[in-house]
Amino acid sequence: SQTIHQWPATLVQPVGSPLSLECTVEGTSNPNLYWYRQAAGRGLQLLFYSIGIDQISSEVPQNLSASRPQDRQFILSSKKLLLSDSGFYLCAWSVVLAGSYEQYFGPGTRLTVT
Amino acid sequence: QKEVEQDPGPLSVPEGAIVSLNCTYSNSAFQYFMWYRQYSRKGPELLMYTYSSGNKEDGRFTAQVDKSSKYISLFIRDSQPSDSATYLCAMSYPQGAQKLVFGQGTRLTINP
Numbered sequence: 001s002q003t004i005h006q007w008p009a010t011l012v013q014p015v016g017s018p019l020s021l022e023c024t025v026e027g028t029s030n031p032n033l034y035w036y037r038q039a040a041g042r043g044l045q046l047l048f049y050s051i052g053i054d055q056i057s058s059e060v061p062q063n064l065s066a067s068r069p070q071d072r073q074f075i076l077s078s079k080k081l082l083l084s085d086s087g088f089y090l091c092a093w094s095v096v097l098a099g100s101y102e103q104y105f106g107p108g109t110r111l112t113v114t
Numbered sequence: 115q116k117e118v119e120q121d122p123g124p125l126s127v128p129e130g131a132i133v134s135l136n137c138t139y140s141n142s143a144f145q146y147f148m149w150y151r152q153y154s155r156k157g158p159e160l161l162m163y164t165y166s167s168g169n170k171e172d173g174r175f176t177a178q179v180d181k182s183s184k185y186i187s188l189f190i191r192d193s194q195p196s197d198s199a200t201y202l203c204a205m206s207y208p209q210g211a212q213k214l215v216f217g218q219g220t221r222l223t224i225n226p
Binding site: 006094099104110 | 120
C-alpha cells in the first residue's frame, strides 16, 4: 500500500531564516506530487505541483520554491521566511491514470514564523 | 466569484442526526468530485469520490452530484461524535496535472 511522509511535523522559525520541508511517498512510482498551504479556518491553496523529476509548476507567486530531486521526493523551500508564510503545509500525491483524479494527503507540517 | 463555494459553518447537530453538507460550483468543466474529512491538526482524508450525476453510497455516507445545478452534497446518516471534523469538497476537470479545486470546508460538530 502507499504511504506518504512529511517532516518535520511542527516547526517554529524566525523571520528571515531558511526553510526546508520534505515529503516522500512509498509504494507507488512516478506519482504526481503537490504542495498545499492551509491557513487557519481556510481551504487549501495549491502552491506547487510536479508531474516528474525536476518538473515543477508554480501556482502562485510567492516566497517559496519547490524541487523534486527524486521520483518520490518533493521538497518545499524558502531562502528567507516571512510572517505570512505561517500555516499548515500539506503534501499530496496522485496516481497518473486516466479517470483517476483523487489525491492523497500526508500528515502535514505546521509552520509558525515568529 | 470563487469557483467552488462551501458554507464554512460551523454546523452543530445532535448525535444520530442526518447531516447534509453542500458545495456549489461555477465551472461546468468540473467532472470529478471528492469529499475529504479533516480532523483537527491532521491531513485531509479522502471519503468519497464520484464522477457522475446521481448518488454514491458508502456505509453511512452518501455523495450526491447534480451537474445540471452545479451542486454536490454529502449526507451522513446516524451521525456519531467521531464524525466531528472539517469536511472539504474538491473537484477537478480533466487535465494532465490532475489539479483539484477545494471548497473552504465546513466545520461539523456532533454532540453526544
